[in-house]
Amino acid sequence: MNRGLDLVLRRTAVALITIFCAISLNFLLFRVVPGDAVSNLARVPNSTVAQQQALRHEFGLDRSIGVQYVAYLRELAHGNLGRSFANGQPVSKNLGEALGNTLPMVLLGTVVAILAGIATGVLGAVRRGTRTDRALTVSSLTVYALPAQWVGLLLLFLLGGVFPSGGRVDEFLIEPSPWQHTVDVLWHMTLPSLVVGLTLFGQYALLTRTAMLETLAEDYVLTARAKGLSTLRIVRHHALRNAMLPISTLIALSLGSVVGGVVLIETVFSWPGIGRAIYSAVTSRDYPMLQGAFLVLTVVVVVCNYVSDLIYLRLDPRITV
Amino acid sequence: MLRKMLIVAAVATVAGTTACGASSTASGGQTLRVGITDSPIDSLNPFVAQYVLPLSVMRNVYPYLVGYKGEHVGPDFASSWETSKDGTTMTFHLHPGAKWSDGQPLTSADAVWTIQTTLKFAKSSTAGLAFLLNGVTSASAPDDHTLVIKLAAPLSTAIAQFAMLPILPQHVYASAAAGDGSGLRRFANSAPVVSGGPFALSEYRKDEFLLLKRNANYYGQRPKVDAVGIRLYSSGDAMVSALRNNEIDQAKVVPATVVDKLKGDGKLRVSKVPSADVFVLGFNSNSAKPEHRELLDPRVRKAIASAINRPQLTATATVGTGTVIDTLLPPSIGGGWTATGVKLPAFDADGANRQLDALGFKRGADGVRIASGHPMSYKVRFVAGERERQFESIRNDLGRIGVKLEAAPSDASSFVSAVHGPNDKYLDTDLFLNNWMSLYDPTLQLSVLSCGQLGNLNDAGYCNKTYDGLLQRQATELDPAKRKAIVDQMQQILNDDLPWIPLYARAILDAHASTWDGFVTSPYTTDFLSTNAFAGVQRSG
Numbered sequence: 001m002n003r004g005l006d007l008v009l010r011r012t013a014v015a016l017i018t019i020f021c022a023i024s025l026n027f028l029l030f031r032v033v034p035g036d037a038v039s040n041l042a043r044v045p046n047s048t049v050a051q052q053q054a055l056r057h058e059f060g061l062d063r064s065i066g067v068q069y070v071a072y073l074r075e076l077a078h079g080n081l082g083r084s085f086a087n088g089q090p091v092s093k094n095l096g097e098a099l100g101n102t103l104p105m106v107l108l109g110t111v112v113a114i115l116a117g118i119a120t121g122v123l124g125a126v127r128r129g130t131r132t133d134r135a136l137t138v139s140s141l142t143v144y145a146l147p148a149q150w151v152g153l154l155l156l157f158l159l160g161g162v163f164p165s166g167g168r169v170d171e172f173l174i175e176p177s178p179w180q181h182t183v184d185v186l187w188h189m190t191l192p193s194l195v196v197g198l199t200l201f202g203q204y205a206l207l208t209r210t211a212m213l214e215t216l217a218e219d220y221v222l223t224a225r226a227k228g229l230s231t232l233r234i235v236r237h238h239a240l241r242n243a244m245l246p247i248s249t250l251i252a253l254s255l256g257s258v259v260g261g262v263v264l265i266e267t268v269f270s271w272p273g274i275g276r277a278i279y280s281a282v283t284s285r286d287y288p289m290l291q292g293a294f295l296v297l298t299v300v301v302v303v304c305n306y307v308s309d310l311i312y313l314r315l316d317p318r319i320t321v
Numbered sequence: 322m323l324r325k326m327l328i329v330a331a332v333a334t335v336a337g338t339t340a341c342g343a344s345s346t347a348s349g350g351q352t353l354r355v356g357i358t359d360s361p362i363d364s365l366n367p368f369v370a371q372y373v374l375p376l377s378v379m380r381n382v383y384p385y386l387v388g389y390k391g392e393h394v395g396p397d398f399a400s401s402w403e404t405s406k407d408g409t410t411m412t413f414h415l416h417p418g419a420k421w422s423d424g425q426p427l428t429s430a431d432a433v434w435t436i437q438t439t440l441k442f443a444k445s446s447t448a449g450l451a452f453l454l455n456g457v458t459s460a461s462a463p464d465d466h467t468l469v470i471k472l473a474a475p476l477s478t479a480i481a482q483f484a485m486l487p488i489l490p491q492h493v494y495a496s497a498a499a500g501d502g503s504g505l506r507r508f509a510n511s512a513p514v515v516s517g518g519p520f521a522l523s524e525y526r527k528d529e530f531l532l533l534k535r536n537a538n539y540y541g542q543r544p545k546v547d548a549v550g551i552r553l554y555s556s557g558d559a560m561v562s563a564l565r566n567n568e569i570d571q572a573k574v575v576p577a578t579v580v581d582k583l584k585g586d587g588k589l590r591v592s593k594v595p596s597a598d599v600f601v602l603g604f605n606s607n608s609a610k611p612e613h614r615e616l617l618d619p620r621v622r623k624a625i626a627s628a629i630n631r632p633q634l635t636a637t638a639t640v641g642t643g644t645v646i647d648t649l650l651p652p653s654i655g656g657g658w659t660a661t662g663v664k665l666p667a668f669d670a671d672g673a674n675r676q677l678d679a680l681g682f683k684r685g686a687d688g689v690r691i692a693s694g695h696p697m698s699y700k701v702r703f704v705a706g707e708r709e710r711q712f713e714s715i716r717n718d719l720g721r722i723g724v725k726l727e728a729a730p731s732d733a734s735s736f737v738s739a740v741h742g743p744n745d746k747y748l749d750t751d752l753f754l755n756n757w758m759s760l761y762d763p764t765l766q767l768s769v770l771s772c773g774q775l776g777n778l779n780d781a782g783y784c785n786k787t788y789d790g791l792l793q794r795q796a797t798e799l800d801p802a803k804r805k806a807i808v809d810q811m812q813q814i815l816n817d818d819l820p821w822i823p824l825y826a827r828a829i830l831d832a833h834a835s836t837w838d839g840f841v842t843s844p845y846t847t848d849f850l851s852t853n854a855f856a857g858v859q860r861s862g
Contacts, residue, residue: 160562272528
């Protein structure tokens, strides 16, 4: 069999098994925590034990964990994530809205961070040991070390009057044209995206610098220099290509985790995304929402890893097993 | 400084690439822009919603038979009513010719349908509203604008109950009530909502935004504003920043830490009113609790109460904005319900020490007293993130009398399970910090500590048959003076037994732009007992 195909099949199998394990763990994890959805929902003044039992029955919480697990897997296989205990809406609808709000904001920040990070890292490596390098390294390390929510609050404090203080759109914009709406959304996205970008920028810059330094010291770069190639050409065609291996891995890994990790940024900027949805689902023990949200996060992480594996394969022909 | 400059430089770069121009906020017209922090909307379904904000939205969207003006109940959809001589039949005269926002007639038939349906599924899907019909047996409509409600017995709380019962459009909800009625719990009530109140809910985006537009078909005095937009913030700092930058006109529930700063801003007005939200230190009062049984002794509880410096605790926990209270009925609910003669012991750490010495609880080597062979060292359960300052203050105070406290924070769900647990038997917990919001009518607040609420609302596992008897009596006593005497007596019983040590009522802090006026405050974060909050609001300049 073709070794490349064999590798893809193996990686696919590993990804699927990982997702299955994560689904099972997610299911179990929230049921081990004390308190359940009914203990919140049923505490109305006239509630009786019988009513609480009825509600547990309606949610299927009166069945054994094993039976609940099988039912959950069966529904999942049919693509049904269930209905939220809290608001009775399909989980897929709740999640779709939240994810639809989070993704553009996170992607904008990430793209900016990737471009700025790689550029900074390359510049630092090429100018190794100079003042520029030191300044870039110090600034990368600084933003890498800053907590996201603190950066968010600081930006809010400094730029609150320039950019909107929170929310996703200006709801009071009367019948905006599509162009006005787009501008409005981007305007609101600026600060939260910027925080996402700043928190990711440092690690991209530092890793790119290290990877570039390694490749720039390779013999083939020396050969390229000896051939009289320009620095720009050496960096673009010889050094950066090889340095992209670890960078692409880091980008894929951080893309996966950033979606779930923006809860604090979303809180600071009142952004109605997946982080806030998860937070409120945890506090109300909304199992279907939690399971759905964590399934999405798991799939995002696993898919990003999987894609990074495939990119690796494409970038580095030496990898065969 | 370096950090700041780096950030500012980076901001300038990115802002240049993404921002194509400032958004033009439509602040003209009569749309009031309101911001509110940490006020979740659990649901807009009246049978499900329990949080204050969705209840306030419903108060403005649905008709109610009666409503509060201040602390007193007055006419609303019913312009007048009378009670039969035997006190068991109430007749309400409704606004004739009223309409829902979709043009359908709003009549007594809608009220009858709401009441009968809530009674029918009271043990299942409509339980969330059914407590408002305690003592009601049936409703009927002799004509389109007359509603007759039958009571099992005379009921002093009837009007207060009806003031919280929304009248729902039968033509919208009827299909959900088919069969076993379980559709009522699942009813999404998505915007636009068919409305009958002063406003119609025309838009709702979860965790984001609500838009209330003036309802042209409203039977009462129309609001002055065309619309009220409520933006949901998850951070108080962001909301305050939005107010200062004219992104919103009113900020509800402003953090106490920024009040002084806002007061110094000439373009803003800040209001501070004591809330009906009462914070308490609770004791597990289940007489069957296996450990630390010394805490069941009212003398120990009194000693603990007198060791807590409540004025200082209040000042610390609320940044000087709260009010010290002595009973579970705070003065802010008015009506004279607070028993003025009921007082907690004044702060006296020496007296508390003497009291515990007299009980024979000697101090061990580490300074912690020993009671019945074990140290007086207790876990205090509370909801994380909200009560740390209270806890620290109490821990310091009790440390001085040889009682050691350990924090046991958790999230709200785990807190309820632990305080009631295991299996609602009240065996695991010693002490807890909680808060309860009293309505203008004291019955619900008083009922929290009744035997009937064990395993449900009762967080202290407290059960006193005399108290329960009085709770029943005050609900049927029609003479206001006599009813007040019973309520006073109940507060005295709680002061003797001390299942809770009332600590303070926090303040409700709102701020609005000086270009608006006509705001009416209430002891609730958002007013869910009247439509006063936005009724008279208008642009002033």
